[in-house]
Amino acid sequence: MDAKFGFLVIDKPAGVTSHDCVSRLRKILRIKRVGHGGTLDPLVTGVLPIAIGKATRLLPYLHTSKKYQGTIQLGERTNTDDLEGETIKSSPWPQLSEADLDKFLDLFRGRIFQEPPLFSSVHINGERAYKKARKGEIFDLPRKEITIYQLKVNSWNQSTGRLDLYIHCSSGTYIRSLARDLGENIGCGGMLFKLRRLEALGFNEDEVIPLPDLNYNKEKLLSKVVDPILSLNHLSKFRLKCEEDFYWRNGRKIITSNSRIEVSKIIEKGELNSYKNFLLVINNDYSIAGIAEWVDDSIIQPKVVLNPL
Known part of the structure; x- marks a missing residue:
C-alpha cells in the first residue's frame, strides 16, 4: 500500500481555514490527494482530521460525532x-x-x-x-x-x-x-x-500535532500518519482468504459464513447502529483491503476496494 496513506490529526489554529490546512499539507507532502474531515470556521481551533492519499475514500466510514x-x-x-x-x-x-x-x-x-x-x-x-x-x-x-x-x-x-x-x-x-x-x-x-473542537471522526486532542510550516520535513510528517486500520476499529472485521483476493480486487461479492465476521464490541452494544452493515476488510497479512457492506449473513459486497500499487 502507498506510504502516503492514512490520517494526520492537526490542531487547527485560529485564523486559518480548513482548506488552508489541506493546501499546506499538499505542498509539504507533494501530493494532491489530501482532504479534511469536517470544516472548522477560521476562528475555531482544535481537532481537524486530514486524510492522506487513498484514505480520503475512508472518511465516510469514520465516527461521525463531534465534541x-x-x-x-x-x-x-x-x-x-x-x-x-x-x-x-x-x-x-x-x-x-x-x-x-x-x-x-x-x-x-x-x-x-x-x-x-x-x-x-x-x-x-x-x-x-x-x-x-x-x-x-x-x-x-x-x-x-x-x-x-x-x-x-x-x-x-x-x-x-x-x-x-x-x-x-x-x-x-x-x-x-x-x-x-x-x-x-x-x-x-x-x-x-x-x-x-475536542474530538472528531474518532480522533481526539491527545492525537493532534501542530499545523506544520512549509519547511517541515516530509518524511518526519509521514511518520506521524495514523494507520487507517486503527481509525476504523469501530467496524466489524472480515479477513480475506488468499483464494478470495481475486474476487475482492475485482469488486465481486464474496459468499461466506457469518462465523468469519469479527463483530465489533461497539456494534454489539447497540452503539453506532449506522455502521452495523459495514465491514473493515483486511488482507491475509492484516493490511487493509477496504470497506464492504454486510448484505446478509452470507454475502460480502465490496464498497471501497483499496488495490495495492
Missing part, C-alpha cells in the same frame, strides 16, 4: 452568529442561574431540527449560502435534523453574559446556530464567542 468546548455570549446578535459578523442587535440578558440555563439547554438535547447560519457552506440552488448572504440576498435555509447527545454547563458568568459549554453532537451540527437559538429562547439574543 466541542465553546463559549456563548448572550445579549449580542450578529449576522454570522459569531464574532466575525456585524452586530445586528444588543440586549441585556436576564438574571440567570445555572439551573435556569440548564432548563433552556434541555430544549436542545436529543434529536432536534436546526437551521444553519446564513453565512454557511450550505448549497442553495447551486450557490453557497455565505456567497448569497454577502450579496445581501434574502433567502431561507432548510432545517436539518441533528442530535445533541450531551450539552453541559461548564461555567456561567452573570456579569459578562458568557456561558461555557461542553457539547457532544452529531455531524452537521452548527454550534453557531445553537448559540443563536439559545439566545432567542432566553430572549436576549446570543452568538458564538469562542469554540474549540
Whole structure:
C-alpha cells in the first residue's frame, strides 16, 4: 500500500481555514490527494482530521460525532452568529442561574431540527449560502435534523453574559446556530464567542500535532500518519482468504459464513447502529483491503476496494 496513506490529526489554529490546512499539507507532502474531515470556521481551533492519499475514500466510514468546548455570549446578535459578523442587535440578558440555563439547554438535547447560519457552506440552488448572504440576498435555509447527545454547563458568568459549554453532537451540527437559538429562547439574543473542537471522526486532542510550516520535513510528517486500520476499529472485521483476493480486487461479492465476521464490541452494544452493515476488510497479512457492506449473513459486497500499487 502507498506510504502516503492514512490520517494526520492537526490542531487547527485560529485564523486559518480548513482548506488552508489541506493546501499546506499538499505542498509539504507533494501530493494532491489530501482532504479534511469536517470544516472548522477560521476562528475555531482544535481537532481537524486530514486524510492522506487513498484514505480520503475512508472518511465516510469514520465516527461521525463531534465534541466541542465553546463559549456563548448572550445579549449580542450578529449576522454570522459569531464574532466575525456585524452586530445586528444588543440586549441585556436576564438574571440567570445555572439551573435556569440548564432548563433552556434541555430544549436542545436529543434529536432536534436546526437551521444553519446564513453565512454557511450550505448549497442553495447551486450557490453557497455565505456567497448569497454577502450579496445581501434574502433567502431561507432548510432545517436539518441533528442530535445533541450531551450539552453541559461548564461555567456561567452573570456579569459578562458568557456561558461555557461542553457539547457532544452529531455531524452537521452548527454550534453557531445553537448559540443563536439559545439566545432567542432566553430572549436576549446570543452568538458564538469562542469554540474549540475536542474530538472528531474518532480522533481526539491527545492525537493532534501542530499545523506544520512549509519547511517541515516530509518524511518526519509521514511518520506521524495514523494507520487507517486503527481509525476504523469501530467496524466489524472480515479477513480475506488468499483464494478470495481475486474476487475482492475485482469488486465481486464474496459468499461466506457469518462465523468469519469479527463483530465489533461497539456494534454489539447497540452503539453506532449506522455502521452495523459495514465491514473493515483486511488482507491475509492484516493490511487493509477496504470497506464492504454486510448484505446478509452470507454475502460480502465490496464498497471501497483499496488495490495495492
